[in-house]
Amino acid sequence: MIDFFYEDREDAFRRATALDTRIVTDAQAVGGESYVKIVSAALRQAYGGLEMVGTVDRPWMMLKDTPPRNCQTVDVIYSHFAVHLYLNPTLLRYLLEPLFDYQERGLFAKKYSLHDLGKQYPQCGGQEGHHEDMEVEQSANMLIMMSAYVRATNDTEFAKKHYKIAKQWTQYLVDHGLITGDALTTDAYLGKLTNSTNLSVKAIVGIGAMAQLAEVTGNEADRQLFRRTAEKYVTEWIRLGDDPFNKHIKMTYNSDNTWFMMYNLYADVLLDTKLVPESIYKQQDQWYKQVINYYGLQLGSVTADTRFCWMMFTAAASGDTRLRQTVFDRTAQWLRETPTRQPFSDAANTITGESPGWARNRMITTVCQHN
Numbered sequence: 001m002i003d004f005f006y007e008d009r010e011d012a013f014r015r016a017t018a019l020d021t022r023i024v025t026d027a028q029a030v031g032g033e034s035y036v037k038i039v040s041a042a043l044r045q046a047y048g049g050l051e052m053v054g055t056v057d058r059p060w061m062m063l064k065d066t067p068p069r070n071c072q073t074v075d076v077i078y079s080h081f082a083v084h085l086y087l088n089p090t091l092l093r094y095l096l097e098p099l100f101d102y103q104e105r106g107l108f109a110k111k112y113s114l115h116d117l118g119k120q121y122p123q124c125g126g127q128e129g130h131h132e133d134m135e136v137e138q139s140a141n142m143l144i145m146m147s148a149y150v151r152a153t154n155d156t157e158f159a160k161k162h163y164k165i166a167k168q169w170t171q172y173l174v175d176h177g178l179i180t181g182d183a184l185t186t187d188a189y190l191g192k193l194t195n196s197t198n199l200s201v202k203a204i205v206g207i208g209a210m211a212q213l214a215e216v217t218g219n220e221a222d223r224q225l226f227r228r229t230a231e232k233y234v235t236e237w238i239r240l241g242d243d244p245f246n247k248h249i250k251m252t253y254n255s256d257n258t259w260f261m262m263y264n265l266y267a268d269v270l271l272d273t274k275l276v277p278e279s280i281y282k283q284q285d286q287w288y289k290q291v292i293n294y295y296g297l298q299l300g301s302v303t304a305d306t307r308f309c310w311m312m313f314t315a316a317a318s319g320d321t322r323l324r325q326t327v328f329d330r331t332a333q334w335l336r337e338t339p340t341r342q343p344f345s346d347a348a349n350t351i352t353g354e355s356p357g358w359a360r361n362r363m364i365t366t367v368c369q370h371n
């Protein structure tokens with residue numbers, strides 16, 4: 001092994017240089033020097049918490065979420081998966097397979113997707129309790145990532161292999177995705193939200209993702225059923241969630257004069273499900289340009305804080321090049337000016353620049369999804 005690394009050093013250097021050049025060139029084309037700086041700062045964290053395990057015949061990849069020490073947290077993988085779609089989609093399958101294995105063996109006796117595989121990495125013995133369950137969130141995340149992987153690789157066998165449990169999760173979204181009730185989202189520090197519009201649109205796109213999986217596996221009846229359901233639900237979502245003055249989507253169905261970053265629209269764009277009308281995207285873009293702060297777009301009307309991962313999702317879903325560049329420029333500005341002396345944090349106050357210091361968080365690697 002030592003001989004291999006020694007003899008491979010020159011080729012390894014050439015490969016690394018070629019990869020650097022590719023990433024910088026692609027990032028420059030997307031968002032200029034600001035985006036190059038963002039990607040350069042974030043990409044190195046993409047693989048820092050990953051570990052290859054398993055066998056040659058059954059390779060898995062495990063992800064450590066820091067902090068805390070959760071193993072294979074689904075919504076962290078979701079915010080992280082775009083980097084694999086860009087560099088190597090097969091690694092996304094390696095990340096998902098442990099989650100499928102645990103649930104398909106009947107070790108998680110719920111109709112929705114689990115949250116994680118344990119809280120004491122590297123001891124990934126399964127989810128402990130249900131206090132962190134994100135029933136709608138994680139079920140939709142799994143379906144969206146499944147479809148994204150299959151679309152990137154044409155690996156229809158993967159879709160066939162996991163079709164049964166995917167359909168189970170989809171039925172949960174059909175039953176609970178439009179009207180979510182009190183539910184945790186990936187922004188768990190906000191507590192349970194009642195009928196979150198951002199969560200509901202992810203559920204709707206998740207149903208649309210299942211329609212795509214049904215199509216590539218030859219299940220035409222399921223494709224028609226889930227596509228019709230998603231289309232019906234998105235009409236209701238707009239009716240219930242649109243602000244009465246037509247300025248933006250509300251934070252929840254029940255709260256007028258509120259708004260929230262609709263970062264889950266990104267999945268509709270990524271998968272090309274075309275469920276949400278273009279008018280909603282334009283409406284949101286116009287609103288964001290009015291309310292964006294010095295260091296970026298806050299999460300919503302309830303806080304001046306932002307999550308950089310979701311801000312990048314929002315930029316990727318936007319058709320407004322000016323808004324997208326503004327998001328990049330203000331994020332790069334925060335990187336230059338922040339007093340935080342830690343690796344790229346996932347969160348910051350968009351007015352003061354202060355950060356809770358969620359350093360080494362794998363969620364920040366979502367910035368690579370524009371490439």
